[in-house]
Amino acid sequence: MKYILMMNTMKAGHGVPSWPKKDLQAHIAFMIGLNKELHERGELVSAEGLSFPDQAKLVHAGKDGRPVTDGVFAESKEFLAGFWIIDVDNPQRAYEIAAKASAAPGPGGVPLNMPIEVRQVMSGPPPEML
Amino acid sequence: MKYILLMSGTKAGVEGYHAWPKQDIEAHMAVLHRINQDLTDSGEFVATQGLAEPKEAKVVRGEKNGLPVTDGIFPESKEFLLGYWIVEVPNAERAYAIAGRISAASVNMPIEVRQFATHEAKSR
Numbered sequence: 001m002k003y004i005l006m007m008n009t010m011k012a013g014h015g016v017p018s019w020p021k022k023d024l025q026a027h028i029a030f031m032i033g034l035n036k037e038l039h040e041r042g043e044l045v046s047a048e049g050l051s052f053p054d055q056a057k058l059v060h061a062g063k064d065g066r067p068v069t070d071g072v073f074a075e076s077k078e079f080l081a082g083f084w085i086i087d088v089d090n091p092q093r094a095y096e097i098a099a100k101a102s103a104a105p106g107p108g109g110v111p112l113n114m115p116i117e118v119r120q121v122m123s124g125p126p127p128e129m130l
Numbered sequence: 131m132k133y134i135l136l137m138s139g140t141k142a143g144v145e146g147y148h149a150w151p152k153q154d155i156e157a158h159m160a161v162l163h164r165i166n167q168d169l170t171d172s173g174e175f176v177a178t179q180g181l182a183e184p185k186e187a188k189v190v191r192g193e194k195n196g197l198p199v200t201d202g203i204f205p206e207s208k209e210f211l212l213g214y215w216i217v218e219v220p221n222a223e224r225a226y227a228i229a230g231r232i233s234a235a236s237v238n239m240p241i242e243v244r245q246f247a248t249h250e251a252k253s254r
Contacts, residue, residue: 067230
């Protein structure tokens with residue numbers, strides 16, 4: 001079963017966090033270690049980090065089909081900071097991995113315990129839609 | 131440059147979609163398949179996925195003992211990721227053009243376009 005774990009932790013307008021450099025490095029080292037562990041277990045499908053929300057654009061099609069871009073977002077909007085796609089035996093294992101990612105170290109090495117949204121990835125559209 | 135195009139919607143929006151006439155859903159899916167095929171042909175396609183229903187979504191936090199704590203209660207206004215496309219394109223404008231096409235195939239719904247963090251950005 002494939003799951004996506006989403007870190008929706010960023011807010012509109014934010015750039016690089018203003019943590020001390022060593023705390024940022026510890027956080028990134030933790031993430032690299034987690035990815036390595038998931039890869040070794042054969043559970044990692046992909047993992048990516050996204051650029052910061054100040055670069056995000058919202059696009060919709062105008063009447064002529066051309067893209068209309070907008071970079072203004074509600075203050076309350078949650079932005080995807082990064083995600084993992086994993087292939088695991090059951091949802092419990094997906095939740096375990098999410099908890100591990102949630103506890104990534106923040107400033108001063110304190111676990112962030114940030115919320116991670118866990119969703120199953122479908123192999124195709126539901127049969128009733130085909 | 132890799133971009134992710136994110137299609138999001140609320141639970142109410144998803145229910146509205148399920149209520150579309152079958153032929154409209156089929157036409158919508160056919161255009162999305164066509165877009166995927168065009169991106170494959172142009173060598174810009176990296177990946178696409180649809181996600182399971184928002185009602186299946188859980189939010190997980192690590193507790194002090196490291197055990198996962200799951201919660202499935204979300205505000206009605208929450209926008210859930212419905213699906214995404216990852217494309218590799220020469221510039222942002224091309225990513226916006228693809229997003230515009232997906233939007234036009236999907237009742238002009240807004241598509242969030244985000245660049246992947248580069249290695250330099252990750253190592254800062």
